[in-house]
Amino acid sequence: MVLQRNNVVISGEGLRTILFSHGFGCDQHMWVQVARTFEPDFRVILFDHVGAGQSDLTAYSSAKYATLQGYADDVVEIGQNLGLADAIFVGHSVSAMIGALASIKAPGMFSELVMVGPSPCYIDSDGYIGGFSRDQVLELLDFLADNHLGWSAAMAPAIMGHADRPELGTTLENSFCATDPEIAHEFAKVTFLSDNRADLSSIAARTLILQCREDIIAPQCVGEYVHQHISNSQFLLLNATGHCPNLSAPDEVAAAIRAFV
Amino acid sequence: MSDRPPAEDFEDLYENAPCGYLSLAREGHIAKANKTLADWVGTSSEALVGTPFHAILTFGGRIAYETHLAPLLRLQGFVNELAFDLLRSDGTKIPIIANAAEKRDADGRHCFTRITLFKAIERRSYERGLIDARDQAQVAVGAGLETAALREQFIAVLGHDLRNPLSALAAGIGLLDQKEPLSERGRTIVEEMHGSIARANALVANLLDFARGRLGGGLTLSRDADQPLTPVLEQVLTEIRSIAPEREIVASFVIAEPVNCDRGRIAQLASNLLSNAVAHGAADIPIRIAATTDGSSLTLSVSNGGAAIPAGAREQLFQPFFRGVVLSSQQGLGLGLFIVNEIAKAHGGKMTVMSTADETRFTFSMPLVG
Numbered sequence: 001m002v003l004q005r006n007n008v009v010i011s012g013e014g015l016r017t018i019l020f021s022h023g024f025g026c027d028q029h030m031w032v033q034v035a036r037t038f039e040p041d042f043r044v045i046l047f048d049h050v051g052a053g054q055s056d057l058t059a060y061s062s063a064k065y066a067t068l069q070g071y072a073d074d075v076v077e078i079g080q081n082l083g084l085a086d087a088i089f090v091g092h093s094v095s096a097m098i099g100a101l102a103s104i105k106a107p108g109m110f111s112e113l114v115m116v117g118p119s120p121c122y123i124d125s126d127g128y129i130g131g132f133s134r135d136q137v138l139e140l141l142d143f144l145a146d147n148h149l150g151w152s153a154a155m156a157p158a159i160m161g162h163a164d165r166p167e168l169g170t171t172l173e174n175s176f177c178a179t180d181p182e183i184a185h186e187f188a189k190v191t192f193l194s195d196n197r198a199d200l201s202s203i204a205a206r207t208l209i210l211q212c213r214e215d216i217i218a219p220q221c222v223g224e225y226v227h228q229h230i231s232n233s234q235f236l237l238l239n240a241t242g243h244c245p246n247l248s249a250p251d252e253v254a255a256a257i258r259a260f261v
Numbered sequence: 262m263s264d265r266p267p268a269e270d271f272e273d274l275y276e277n278a279p280c281g282y283l284s285l286a287r288e289g290h291i292a293k294a295n296k297t298l299a300d301w302v303g304t305s306s307e308a309l310v311g312t313p314f315h316a317i318l319t320f321g322g323r324i325a326y327e328t329h330l331a332p333l334l335r336l337q338g339f340v341n342e343l344a345f346d347l348l349r350s351d352g353t354k355i356p357i358i359a360n361a362a363e364k365r366d367a368d369g370r371h372c373f374t375r376i377t378l379f380k381a382i383e384r385r386s387y388e389r390g391l392i393d394a395r396d397q398a399q400v401a402v403g404a405g406l407e408t409a410a411l412r413e414q415f416i417a418v419l420g421h422d423l424r425n426p427l428s429a430l431a432a433g434i435g436l437l438d439q440k441e442p443l444s445e446r447g448r449t450i451v452e453e454m455h456g457s458i459a460r461a462n463a464l465v466a467n468l469l470d471f472a473r474g475r476l477g478g479g480l481t482l483s484r485d486a487d488q489p490l491t492p493v494l495e496q497v498l499t500e501i502r503s504i505a506p507e508r509e510i511v512a513s514f515v516i517a518e519p520v521n522c523d524r525g526r527i528a529q530l531a532s533n534l535l536s537n538a539v540a541h542g543a544a545d546i547p548i549r550i551a552a553t554t555d556g557s558s559l560t561l562s563v564s565n566g567g568a569a570i571p572a573g574a575r576e577q578l579f580q581p582f583f584r585g586v587v588l589s590s591q592q593g594l595g596l597g598l599f600i601v602n603e604i605a606k607a608h609g610g611k612m613t614v615m616s617t618a619d620e621t622r623f624t625f626s627m628p629l630v631g
Contacts, residue, residue: 025328029336093328136320143321143346145392177333184329192324214288216315217327241288243327247335248287 002077006047007054010082012039016261017084019045019110021075023093023117024191025184026177026244027053030092033250034257042088047078049095051183060183068094068194072101079109086111088261089205092246093117093217094191096226101196103205113207114257117218117243118226121195128197131219137192144185200229207233208260210245210253217243234260276306281357281378284364285314287371289331298378303350319346319354330361334374338363344385347378356385417472420465427465431458456504463532467596470529470603471581480607486521486630490559493528494552501535508539509547518554521630522608527561530604533597534563534623542621543567559610559629564622575614601625 002008009028018038020031028046035044048055049071064070075098079087089110091099096118103110122132179187207230211223220237227235236256240249275282281298285291294309302309302317315323322345333340339362346354358381364373437443438451470480491514498512520527531550538548542565552561570578577583579602582595598612601623605612610627 023328025325026332030332139319140321140324143319143325177329177336179329214313216323242331244332244335247332 002074002081005050005056005059006074006078007056008045008047008078008082010043010045011035012042012044014038014040014042017043017045017082017087018257018261019047019075019078019084019087019089021047021089021091021095021099022049022052023091023095024187025179027179029053029177030244030246031090034090034246034254037250037254038258045078045082049098049187050074051187052179053177057180057183060180062186065183065186066190068098068190068196069101069105071095071098072105075099075102076106076109079106084109088112088114088257090114090257091116091118093119093243094194097194097196097199100199100203104199104202107204110205112261113203113205114210114260115207115226116210116246116253117212117215117223118209119218119222120197120200120226120229122192122217123195128225129219129221131216131222132192140192141185141189144181144188197225197229200226201231203230203232205232208256209233209235210256211235211237212240212242212245213237214241215243281376283314283376283378285374285376287373289314291317292373301349301355301380302347317348319348322346334361334363335371338365344381344388345378356381358384413472416468420468420472423461423465427458427461431455431462434458452503459500459504460536463529463536464596466529467533467600470600471596480526480603482523482526482607484521484523486519488524489516490520490522490524490527490552491516493524494531494550494561497528497532497535498550501532501539504536505539508544510535511547511549513549513551513553515553516559518556518629520554520559520627522559522627526604526607530601530625531561531563533601534561534625537597537623538563538565541565541567554629557629558626560624560626562622562624564620566620569618570614570616570621575616578614579612598623 007028018035020028020035022028022030027048031046035046038044050065051057051060064073075089078084079102085108087110089099089103089112091097091114093116096113096115097120099110099113099115103113119130121128122130123134123137124130124132209223209227209230211218211220213220223237224235227233238245238249238252238256240252242248245253276296278295278297281301282293282295283291283298284293290311290313291309294306296306299306299309309317315326318326330340330343339360341360343359343361345357345359347357348354357378359376359378361374361376363371364375366372434451434454438448438455443451473480494512494514498510502508502510531552535548535550542548546566548563548565550561550563552559554560574583578598581599583598602612605625605627608627610625613624613626615622615624
């Protein structure tokens with residue numbers, strides 16, 4: 001049930017397991033290029049958060065997913081289902097914090113965390129620079145509501161459940177990163193209003209922070225903040241620009257993860 | 262010569278096209294923009310080159326671009342019908358619709374992202390209006406459902422509370438009947454009052470069953486195949502005859518095999534069908550009730566004469582609160598047939614209706630070992 005709910009896809013062969021977790025706005029497709037390079041010597045796990053991609057939309061509940069912990073609990077359930085121990089969690093964007101929360105809840109499940117463009121808190125507050133003001137986040141939520149019509153129309157074929165007809169997947173417009181607009185709106189709220197700064201010190205896993213240049217979602221000072229507050233962590237500034245190095249520079253990201261593990 | 266139209270100038274077409282053109286370099290900076298677009302945002306093409314694309318987007322648009330659209334572009338090479346707001350140099354916004362496609366080289370490497378933008382002020386405000394209207398409709402539907410649920414709860418409570426005064430009345434009338442000396446006229450009145458109480462009790466039972474069904478409980482059955490069904494049906498017949506002594510009811514019960522049913526519910530079903538026949542059937546044509554078993558199923562039918570039920574009404578007969586055209590003195594709540602149908606379904610059986618100018622017949626059938 002859990003594996004279907006989160007559209008868990010397992011590939012590769014190896015003694016260690018590496019799990020890739022996507023962030024807000026996309027689905028597991030965004031990890032495919034990086035994940036592929038680990039298949040020869042790792043067991044590779046990809047999945048969609050509930051509400052994204054080919055996850056079971058009926059499993060979505062506004063109450064459960066009102067905090068990142070709801071998503072982290074799903075990760076723990078997937079890990080328990082697959083008997084993960086000392087595995088590697090690679091999380092992009094908001095999934096970096098989801099992985100952190102999962103590692104805190106289930107000690108021993110993940111011995112390594114790789115955070116790609118993490119941010120424990122997006123909104124500025126007394127002395128802390130997250131990069132966003134509260135008003136900006138509200139503007140973002142308005143924007144998502146405005147785009148609702150365009151999104152729902154474009155996403156409809158993917159959402160209406162052609163999962164049983166994969167041959168349609170390649171021709172459907174926007175069949176990647178399919179997101180139910182309502183859920184996207186709620187996920188954005190949870191993501192950009194989250195504050196997990198207090199959780200950073202509880203992270204016991206070895207952690208690698210991968211920081212991009214010119215990332216307007218997770219600026220460099222935020223990546224450095226995360227590094228300073230996780231005791232056993234390393235910080236690496238990539239050459240890649242923007243917020244999605246897993247797509248724009250998959251080779252650089254894969255090499256950095258490989259060197260770390 | 263002077264009649265020849267001037268040739269199209271591609272340079273001019275690009276610069277002054279009735280849409281904005283934009284090319285982004287690999288890292289997301291503007292590599293080229295046409296004059297139309299530069300005019301929209303209140304700057305020059307030269308000034309735009311080299312600035313990040315997100316600099317001319319509103320904040321929400323930037324985040325959506327970075328988290329959703331940029332990945333989508335990388336993965337599928339194009340994105341169509343994006344709704345965006347452009348940020349002008351004076352801080353005002355221009356609603357636009359855009360298509361974007363990646364230009365890749367022979368090796369599939371990304372060279373440029375080309376974006377074509379159209380002003381969409383009217384269209385976007387229309388869409389905004391549609392979204393608002395939908396939100397309002399959802400609120401209204403929610404309120405309607407709430408009212409409906411409340412109404413059904415009210416019905417349940419009302420039905421329940423009516424039971425007590427009705428039993429008190431029934432007990433009182435019973436005392437009058439058995440313990441008090443009554444005149445001939447008094448006896449007749451008491452008998453009619455018995456009938457009225459029975460009818461009121463039946464209505465309350467229907468109300469409660471309706472509310473139970475609607476409020477999620479559904480009909481509950483306590484089946485018992487060991488007890489005979491015929492005496493229960495005879496009892497119903499006696500009750501209906503006492504309520505409508507002037508009507509002729511012809512009964513034929515041939516139930517040779519055990520029926521795994523809730524006998525109380527089947528009695529209720531038969532009672533509702535007979536009451537219906539009394540209310541709607543022609544007074545001078547006998548009502549017929551027949552129940553038979555045939556080795557695998559039980560069939561119970563009730564028929565009466567009178568005008569046929571119009572075809573259009575037949576489909577709605579089993580809906581709650583449906584009422585045919587009857588004398589106002591005979592009006593019920595319109596729940597009788599709804600409950601009948603619910604009882605049939607709960608037994609794994611079904612109701613059918615046949616209606617002609619000669620006869621209207623309701624038939625219930627269910628498997629013996631349901």
